[in-house]
Amino acid sequence: MTAIYVDGDACPVRDEVYRVAARLGLAVLVVANGSRPLRPPGLPNVRMVFVGQEADAADDWIAAHIGRGDLCVTSDIPLAARCLANGARALAPNGRVFSAANIGEALAGREVARHLRELGRTTSGPPPLTRHDRSHFLSVLDTEIRRALRDADAP
Secondary structure, three states, rough: OOOOEEEEEEHOHHHHHHHHHHHHHEEEEEEEOOOOOOOOOOOOEEEEOOOOOOOHHHHHHHHHHOOOOOOEOOHHHHHHHHHOOOOOOOEEOOOEOOOOOOHHHHHHHHHHHHHHOOOOOOOOOOOOOOOOHHHHHHHHHHHHHHHHHHHOOOO
16 A cells, blocks of 8 residues: 655654545555654544654655655655655655666755865755745645556556
């Protein structure tokens, strides 16, 4: 059964995920280390998973549980790569679909930004999501869920 895994500590589109998942009858697992308190939504299809405070604990939990036919919502590029390696789909909160065709470039860009920060250069984080970004995310989320459902049903 297809499930949506949400990298919950810094996900600005949780409410959008909850709405779409409820409409389609899908389970949502919001995985967080609890460093930023999350308010459980009180929905029957949403489960909060709190992991340890160790670095990457949420990423490790998601990577250990996600599989073919599932979808991860994350802005963490290395986590997206791990999800893809497990046969799952990955989607950023801005609607960017991570795939085998673009994950290498995304990882390389992340590495360049890290190197620039080490050299003392300032790199900007992602801009705040606009109403258009949220609308785009919802459209792409619906498409990726349908693809994940087909993946789950494929032999």
